[in-house]
Structure formats: structure tokens, C-alpha cells
Amino acid sequence: MGSGNRQNAYRQKRLAQRKRSRLIRQLPYFLISLLIVGILGGITYRAGAAILPILEKTKRDESSANESDAANPSADSGASADETGAGGADGTGADGEPVGTDPDEETVSRTDALLDDAQLLAAGYDYDAAIELLKSSEDYGNGADGAGDPRIDSAIAEYEAVKATLQPVETTEITHVFFHSLVMDESKAFDGDGDASGYNQVMTTKDEFLKILDSMYKKGFVLVRLHDVATMSDGKMVRGRILLPPGRKACVMSQDDVCYYEYMEDDGFARRMVIGDDGKPACEMVMDDGTVSVGAYDMVPLLEDFIQAHPDFSYKGARAVIAFTGYQGILGYRTAASYKNTNPNYAADCEAAAAVAKCLRDNGWELASHSWGHRDLGDISYDKFKTDCDKWKAEVESLIGPTDIILYPFGADVSDWHAYSHDNQRFMYLKSLGFNYFCNVDSSQYWVQLGNDYLRQGRRNLDGYRMWMDIAAGKGSSSRKLDDLFQAEDVFSSNRPTPVVWN
Numbered sequence: 001m002g003s004g005n006r007q008n009a010y011r012q013k014r015l016a017q018r019k020r021s022r023l024i025r026q027l028p029y030f031l032i033s034l035l036i037v038g039i040l041g042g043i044t045y046r047a048g049a050a051i052l053p054i055l056e057k058t059k060r061d062e063s064s065a066n067e068s069d070a071a072n073p074s075a076d077s078g079a080s081a082d083e084t085g086a087g088g089a090d091g092t093g094a095d096g097e098p099v100g101t102d103p104d105e106e107t108v109s110r111t112d113a114l115l116d117d118a119q120l121l122a123a124g125y126d127y128d129a130a131i132e133l134l135k136s137s138e139d140y141g142n143g144a145d146g147a148g149d150p151r152i153d154s155a156i157a158e159y160e161a162v163k164a165t166l167q168p169v170e171t172t173e174i175t176h177v178f179f180h181s182l183v184m185d186e187s188k189a190f191d192g193d194g195d196a197s198g199y200n201q202v203m204t205t206k207d208e209f210l211k212i213l214d215s216m217y218k219k220g221f222v223l224v225r226l227h228d229v230a231t232m233s234d235g236k237m238v239r240g241r242i243l244l245p246p247g248r249k250a251c252v253m254s255q256d257d258v259c260y261y262e263y264m265e266d267d268g269f270a271r272r273m274v275i276g277d278d279g280k281p282a283c284e285m286v287m288d289d290g291t292v293s294v295g296a297y298d299m300v301p302l303l304e305d306f307i308q309a310h311p312d313f314s315y316k317g318a319r320a321v322i323a324f325t326g327y328q329g330i331l332g333y334r335t336a337a338s339y340k341n342t343n344p345n346y347a348a349d350c351e352a353a354a355a356v357a358k359c360l361r362d363n364g365w366e367l368a369s370h371s372w373g374h375r376d377l378g379d380i381s382y383d384k385f386k387t388d389c390d391k392w393k394a395e396v397e398s399l400i401g402p403t404d405i406i407l408y409p410f411g412a413d414v415s416d417w418h419a420y421s422h423d424n425q426r427f428m429y430l431k432s433l434g435f436n437y438f439c440n441v442d443s444s445q446y447w448v449q450l451g452n453d454y455l456r457q458g459r460r461n462l463d464g465y466r467m468w469m470d471i472a473a474g475k476g477s478s479s480r481k482l483d484d485l486f487q488a489e490d491v492f493s494s495n496r497p498t499p500v501v502w503n
């Protein structure tokens, strides 16, 4: 697991941010001090020397007051984490840190880091871990009078109080939304060429995605893993126990076909996923001038950035489910066996794709099958079904490692809505390959079936077609499907050709 590294990296960043914002906060006082010293200095050196410590003291009082504010997150702690994260954006700060040789400085900053780490855990709803972390600190209950830094005690009390308000999430009331690769350049995707109509129907644009995230966050949605919803235990699927503060709702998110297919080239999408300099998944995109840029060019890095800014959008580090077919390789690397003789970087690409997949897992993403050949698994002959499943295992699972999640292509299930039966040959074959989570497509708000030995969930497509259907139905219409998540009118890109027709 890379979570330790991530915590460390995050802590470093927060420390740097705090140092910067402290510098910026203190700068005015420092300048005022200088000014006053300048004015008074001509009159009497003693006067200036007397004033300075007073200013210093005021400054220190205020700065510690600010810090304890920031270290006292409520259930809504994401907001304060957000503010802290956004603070001190420009690193003007040179080396102007006042030379306050406070002997307690090191302890204070160690406590700050501890409180930050605990706050991050609490923001992700892991109050137990946050409290445990604080209580295990050497600064807890360790002062001269037997009491440690009071901020630690007040943070513990705060988390205990929030913990007492938590409510279990109803398993059957967990919605699941999904996307395809996001359109980064709308002028290229909706340019009227042969693929434009398909993109208009089943793709979502970057701006739309960010608006959807924003709306879902404001409505209290929190990302959970499929493995949080239910888990296998002794051969049985057991409902999970997700605890959230009142007003928060659990949701699962997924993305299909994260393969950056050949046909998508030059159509305004990323070209592949890579590991960014910060160790997190990022995307490569070819710019108009032919250069390659690495950045947030698809859902994965955009969601990483969003959660960095809003840690309370993710339950205990959850991310989305990423699903792959195999016929053109995964993540933009041409790793399918059929490329062995045509891709000169075949071996290196397989290695790189495997490394990115591991990076995704390490960062909380769940990985899934989307069949090898994007086949209708309920409809093709059983022989073809079996061959497809085996090819996925050989060409994709060999790179990404074992997974127990399948997101059906076209949403086409291997059975009707009734519970899976052990007489169902296809279900049993998928089970024999290790699959326990089965997701079709359904536009209902909730579609969760907790079977004896599986979890089945319907997924809602948040794409151009679905949004257009809501818009065409008109506000207030009972056939609208997205209002619990966002208002389609507020999200739908004005660059899309309309009407969006399904074909």
C-alpha cells in the first residue's frame, strides 16, 4: 500500500502550505514593525525596542488562534481542509520567517502535523483512526501537569461528538453513476465527423463532469467502494457497514472502457494514463502543437484533484471503479496479444500499463472487467462467452492483477432482474473466475441486489443522451432521472449538437 507515502507527501505539502500562509499572515505585522521602528528609531532606539515585542506577542497570539481554529474540524471538516489547501497560493515568502527561536516551536509544529493527519482521517469519516492516532501521540496527556496540548484533547472530543451522530447507510439506497472517457476538447469531439454522434450520446465533457461533481458534493454525496457496500465472507456476500454523518449519502462511481481506443485519437481525449511526478495517476494528452502534456486530462486525475480539495467526498480513501476491455489493450497502452508484432514497445507498454494499474489500486481505485471484446455477455453464444472471459483473464487480469468486479458492456446482464441462480451457467462461470460484483446499467435511482454470494448493482449513465432526455422532458417532469444528482440544464454543454438522438 502506498497510503503511508501518500500521508507523508500530504503532510509535507500541508506543512509547506502552513508555513507559507503563516509567513503571509505575519508579513503585514513585520512590515508595520519595520515602519514603526523606522519612524521611532530616529527618536529613540529604546522606544522601538519596547514596541517590537508587543507586536510580536500580538502576532503570535493571533497566529496560534488561527491554527487552533483550523485544527478543530467539525463534521464539515472538508470545508476547513479546503480553505487551508487553497491558502497561500503564491509562494512569495522568500526567507522572511521571523527568527522566533521559540523552544516549543518544534513540538508545536509536530502537533500541527499530527492534528493535520488526524483531520485528514476524520475528513474521510475514519473517526476511530483519527482518535487512535491522536491518543497514540507522545504529546497526548504528556504535559507538565499531566495534560498535553489542549488542541489534541479538543480534537478528540470533537471527533467523539461527530462519531456519536453517525448513521449506517442503507445498502439498498446506494446509487452508482458512471462515465466514459471524458471529452477534454469539445471542438474536436463534436466536430461532426463519423464518431461525433457517438461521443455526443455516451460521453461526458470535462466541464460537465466537474459541474456534476460539484453538485453531488453539495448534495452530500460521498464516494464509497463497491467493497464497502458488501464484502464476501466465508463464501457469503455480507452487507457492509458504512457510517456517515446525517445528511451524507453514499454513492459508487465508475468509468468504462478506460483504454483510449485507437478511434479516439485526435478527437479531444487523453491518449493514455501515466504515473505523475507526485506518484498519483495522471493522463497524457497530445496538444495542438504536437507536444505531449501530462495532467488532469480525464476522470481519474480530475477526481484525485477534487478529493484533494474536498477530502470529505471520499469515504476512507475510496475512489471510483475503472473498467477495461482487452481488445486494444488497457489505459492507452497497446497490450493486447494481437499487438505483439506491430507494437515495437510491446514489452515496455505491458510493464507500464501494469505499473499504472498498481498505482491506481494503491490510490484507492478499484479495477474491473468490461469483457475482452466489449461483447453482450448475455447474448453471445456460450462458447464465445467463455472464450471472451478467458481472453480477458489472459490479457488483462495478467496485467492488473485479480479483480472480482465486472461491469457489463452495454449494461447487458447475464440474467433478467431476478436473483442469479446457480443454474445460470454464465453466472457460475463468472463466479468460477472469481467475480463477485456484477453491474448492469439502469437509470433507476437505486438498483441493488444483495445475493447470497454476489452483489449486483445497476449503474446510471451520466452522459449526453441521459442529460438531454432530462432537458427534453422539461423541469418537473416525472420522467426526469437525474434531479437527485444535479439539474441537467445546469450541466449540459452548450457545444453539444442537439437534439441528442440515440442510435
Ligand SMILES: [Zn+2]
Residues within 6 Å of the ligand: 256, 257, 370, 374, 409, 410
Ligand atoms: Zn463500454
